[in-house]
Amino acid sequence: MNRCYVEKRVWQDPEKLTDYTCLYRQLEVAEAPEFGAEMMDGRWYSGPLTFVVWNPEDESFKCRVDDETPCTDANYDYSHEFLVENALQQGWHICERSEVEIVH
Structure with a gap:
């Protein structure tokens, strides 16, 4: 099994000029993740992976998906708060700001 840490950002504004909420999901998958592929865990889907790197220090893959x-x-207002709450209900978790975030 391959340990994976998947991260995405939910920006507070459409232009990505202000702050964002960092979200993550940890899971184990049978095959190594690949750029452009999608991971799943039960009914949860990651969305296409935009970044994949192996971290030898903790023997896990660090991945990113598209920001929101x-x-x-x-008809609808998809605010920052709505997007974050929706992601939390889907199984994402809020990153601690002290954690090292993936940059690409």
Whole structure:
């Protein structure tokens, strides 16, 4: 099994000019993750991986998926708060700011 740490950011504004909430999900998968592939755990799906790197220190893969940004249309308002709450209900967790975040 391969240990994986998947991260994404939910920005507070559509232009990605302000702060964001860092979210993560840890899981184990049978095959090594690949760029562009998607991981799943039960009914949870990661979305396409945009970054994958092996971390030999803790013998795990560090991965990123697309960021999310707030948006509004004629029928819905997907605010930062809504997007974060939705992600938490899907099994994501809020990163501690003291953790090292993946940069690409």
